[in-house]
Amino acid sequence: MIQLPCPWCGPRNASEFTHHGEVTSRPDVGTATPEEWRRYLYFRQNANGWVDENWYHTAGCRRFIRVRRHTLSNETEAAR
Amino acid sequence: MAHKNNGSNGHRHAAGKPTRYSAFGLFRRGLSRSDWPRAWQERPLKSTYDVVIIGGGIHGLATAYYLAANHGITNVAVLDKGYLGGGGSGRNTAILRSNYLTPEGVRFYDRSLHLYERLSSELNFNVMFSQRGHMTLAHNDNSLRTLRWRAEVNKLQGVDSEVIDPDEIKKLVPYLDTSTDTRYPILGALYHPPGGIIRHDAVVWGYARAADAHGVHLHQNTEVTGIETAGGRVTGVRTTKGDISTPVVVNCTAGWSSLISDMAGVDMPVTTSPLQAAVTEPVKPFLGTVVVSGTLHVYVSQTDRGELVFGASVDPFTSYSMRGSLEFAEGLAGHVLELMPAVSKMRLLRQWAGLCDMTPDYSPIMGPTHVDGFHVDVGWGTYGFKAGPVSGEAMADTVANGRPPEIIAPFGIDRFTTGQLVGEKGAAAVGH
Ligand SMILES: Cc1cc2nc3c(=O)[nH]c(=O)nc-3n(C[C@H](O)[C@H](O)[C@H](O)COP(=O)(O)OP(=O)(O)OC[C@H]3O[C@@H](n4cnc5c(N)ncnc54)[C@H](O)[C@@H]3O)c2cc1C
Numbered sequence A: 001m002i003q004l005p006c007p008w009c010g011p012r013n014a015s016e017f018t019h020h021g022e023v024t025s026r027p028d029v030g031t032a033t034p035e036e037w038r039r040y041l042y043f044r045q046n047a048n049g050w051v052d053e054n055w056y057h058t059a060g061c062r063r064f065i066r067v068r069r070h071t072l073s074n075e076t077e078a079a080r
Numbered sequence B: 001m002a003h004k005n006n007g008s009n010g011h012r013h014a015a016g017k018p019t020r021y022s023a024f025g026l027f028r029r030g031l032s033r034s035d036w037p038r039a040w041q042e043r044p045l046k047s048t049y050d051v052v053i054i055g056g057g058i059h060g061l062a063t064a065y066y067l068a069a070n071h072g073i074t075n076v077a078v079l080d081k082g083y084l085g086g087g088g089s090g091r092n093t094a095i096l097r098s099n100y101l102t103p104e105g106v107r108f109y110d111r112s113l114h115l116y117e118r119l120s121s122e123l124n125f126n127v128m129f130s131q132r133g134h135m136t137l138a139h140n141d142n143s144l145r146t147l148r149w150r151a152e153v154n155k156l157q158g159v160d161s162e163v164i165d166p167d168e169i170k171k172l173v174p175y176l177d178t179s180t181d182t183r184y185p186i187l188g189a190l191y192h193p194p195g196g197i198i199r200h201d202a203v204v205w206g207y208a209r210a211a212d213a214h215g216v217h218l219h220q221n222t223e224v225t226g227i228e229t230a231g232g233r234v235t236g237v238r239t240t241k242g243d244i245s246t247p248v249v250v251n252c253t254a255g256w257s258s259l260i261s262d263m264a265g266v267d268m269p270v271t272t273s274p275l276q277a278a279v280t281e282p283v284k285p286f287l288g289t290v291v292v293s294g295t296l297h298v299y300v301s302q303t304d305r306g307e308l309v310f311g312a313s314v315d316p317f318t319s320y321s322m323r324g325s326l327e328f329a330e331g332l333a334g335h336v337l338e339l340m341p342a343v344s345k346m347r348l349l350r351q352w353a354g355l356c357d358m359t360p361d362y363s364p365i366m367g368p369t370h371v372d373g374f375h376v377d378v379g380w381g382t383y384g385f386k387a388g389p390v391s392g393e394a395m396a397d398t399v400a401n402g403r404p405p406e407i408i409a410p411f412g413i414d415r416f417t418t419g420q421l422v423g424e425k426g427a428a429a430v431g432h
């Protein structure tokens, strides 16, 4: 079982959370072309290594948290 | 699942003439007690090939086989960082079907099913395809509606597929709990008689042996570490066993495919997640069809040996780890017992995981990319074993003719910039 370091609730099992995936940067809604928008929606780095990602603590504090996780070993550490 | 050898040590045979397997041959060899020849050879890595295929799973091997068999292109290498069939191709639950949701999908998977039907005789290798029927249960009006939709699309494409009611379900699978007072009562099912299960390892070995017989080089323990390009074209591949120059590279690495595409400078709309499966101790045959429940995220079939094979949906996060988890086994057991309380005393023998290259629309990504000579056959998610033959045929065609054939045109990588997605989630959310 993966444990995630929730800054509000402490270390909790990953099954309490919803995975929202790697941190991406959202283009400006007003100026983005459809192509840029689709890139943002669909394309991912999908790295094999340390990744910054967003999780939602569904069965806990119900806040979004940012976690650094190694996608091969599943070790985690709190992101900055 | 993980068989590492390729037959016993024995006599070598010349390319193009594999030993023919037959009942008589088995009898004769039984009498002479001589070893069987190796099913394929280890050959030295050359410094040039016409085509390099990365990934020795069903997709890479089928592509190599059809390149040789259909197009006479045999100066081909298949590279795998581990052993042949060590990825998803040796870890899947071996369910074949063509009852998808979109006309593009149904047409494509049905071609694969037809190729599978004659694969044993084409490869002279028994792949044990058992067309025992495939059933997808609906536990609410919403899923029943999707099943009706699928049945209509299927029928229009000439695929045998229909919605049946709980009485008919009970006749086909007496051990299912079809009572109406359960938490998730069964309202109906999509029944697809030509669907079934196959011996996945045999498919991999059959393609490997046939490709080898045509002169294709199969290199195991050969990891690709880089891809060379010049002026927007592929020029070579770097591996742990040496560098290769080649004008054509086909990426068939499923769960690892975005890492390989990265090496060529091609971005992919792919995320990698583990998918787990489990198998029980063997019992006498009692389950004649494959049973799937989308609502309960579980599916089950009984192997020829009598074991129950269970699968589910992908783990709920991305990862390159192939470790199983207790949550999976617990959740699975609960869901299976909801469907078939009678199996409560059976014991799980083992569980395992494989990596799945998930795409946003649950359809594959196939064909050329913006780098000349760099082709992809990826995005196979949780459903790509059944697509092996048609994909190999179509990718061989793409390489030989320089453009993708009609049947894979909808699956080009451009659809993620033009927005022409091929939404198959309604038929592929539970992994099989
Ligand atoms: C538990 C489970 C159940 C499934 N059930 C079904 C099912 O019932 N029906 C179905 O149709 N599909 C199913 N699937 C999906 C199916 O297994 C895959 O889609 C399919 O096997 C993909 O085949 P492939 O040849 O593309 O990739 P793989 O078989 O995964 O092969 C990819 C190969 O690439 C190699 N590789 C990776 N990186 C490198 C590198 N750098 N250099 C060299 N080689 C490399 C790997 O070693 C691997 O052998 C299931 C998958 C899993 C995990």
Ligand SMILES: [Zn+2]
Residues within 6 Å of the ligand: A006, A007, A008, A009, A010, A057, A060, A061, A062, A063
């Ligand atoms: Zn919390």
